[in-house]
Amino acid sequence: MRGDIKLIMKKIIVGNWKMNPETLEEAQDIAKEIKKIASKLKKIETVICPPSIYISNLKSKISNLPVDEAGLKLGAQDVSAEFDTGSYTGEISAGMLKNIGVKYVIIGHSERRAMGETDEIINKKIKTALKAGLKVIFCAGEKERDDEEHFLDFIKKEIEGGLHGVEKKFFRNIIIVYEPVWAISSGKKFRPDNPDSVFKITIFIKKTLMPLVENGALRSIPILYGGSVTALTAREFLEKGGIQGLLVGGKSLIPKEFSQILEIADRL
Numbered sequence: 001m002r003g004d005i006k007l008i009m010k011k012i013i014v015g016n017w018k019m020n021p022e023t024l025e026e027a028q029d030i031a032k033e034i035k036k037i038a039s040k041l042k043k044i045e046t047v048i049c050p051p052s053i054y055i056s057n058l059k060s061k062i063s064n065l066p067v068d069e070a071g072l073k074l075g076a077q078d079v080s081a082e083f084d085t086g087s088y089t090g091e092i093s094a095g096m097l098k099n100i101g102v103k104y105v106i107i108g109h110s111e112r113r114a115m116g117e118t119d120e121i122i123n124k125k126i127k128t129a130l131k132a133g134l135k136v137i138f139c140a141g142e143k144e145r146d147d148e149e150h151f152l153d154f155i156k157k158e159i160e161g162g163l164h165g166v167e168k169k170f171f172r173n174i175i176i177v178y179e180p181v182w183a184i185s186s187g188k189k190f191r192p193d194n195p196d197s198v199f200k201i202t203i204f205i206k207k208t209l210m211p212l213v214e215n216g217a218l219r220s221i222p223i224l225y226g227g228s229v230t231a232l233t234a235r236e237f238l239e240k241g242g243i244q245g246l247l248v249g250g251k252s253l254i255p256k257e258f259s260q261i262l263e264i265a266d267r268l
């Protein structure tokens with residue numbers, strides 16, 4: 001029983017590489033460095049999400065051990081909304097990802113929403129990924145804060161829209177990331193959120209999830225924070241944000257800094 005509780009509480013640190021790096025060799029170097037540290041850390045789940053084109057290669061290179069024992073899981077940054085294979089030029093199906101050893105997929109990232117992904121498309125992708133047996137890293141977050149807290153309605157709408165009609169049994173494979181768009185480091189005037197505000201919004205997200213999940217299941221849905229996390233801020237967010245992990249963008253491409261974040265999470 002104690003073991004089960006520990007498993008549920010395991011921190012999850014996800015690295016979102018976005019459209020980086022330029023070459024496979026660089027991707028291998030980054031992955032190798034991260035693997036070195038991840039394989040030593042037993043109390044956290046480390047996930048890297050490279051561009052899909054590198055995944056197969058990284059899977060074999062980072063894993064002469066079975067992937068799980070290597071302590072590093074692979075995630076994709078997107079998936080097709082279509083479940084069956086077919087005439088969908090440029091798309092990659094959830095089944096294809098699953099069959100090459102991908103365990104997780106990021107869905108609903110604001111950078112994809114900015115390319116035109118609606119809540120309806122995101123909802124379809126989430127259902128498709130879950131049906132294929134992938135774990136979904138579902139991102140939601142407001143573009144702007146306002147003093148009247150209308151931004152909370154925005155977060156609620158994104159979460160309810162993305163999870164509409166998802167069968168309750170699938171919630172064990174869902175991770176929610178609270179990622180305010182204004183806090184992402186690639187933004188022009190970005191600034192990280194602070195742990196107190198993340199704590200408040202984590203509670204709000206849990207309340208939003210409550211009617212959607214089975215009794216008792218809420219506690220096992222990890223909520224992560226993403227937005228300009230660095231090795232200097234990771235501890236505070238993890239200790240005070242009421243979260244089970246972090247989604248790290250820019251700093252996940254810097255093995256030394258990402259490793260520090262992993263070590264911080266493992267020690268907590």
Ligand code: PEP
Nearest residue numbers: 184185226227228249250
């Ligand atoms: C992201 O875009 O998912 C992200 C977390 O980026 P960054 O850490 O660079 O703000």
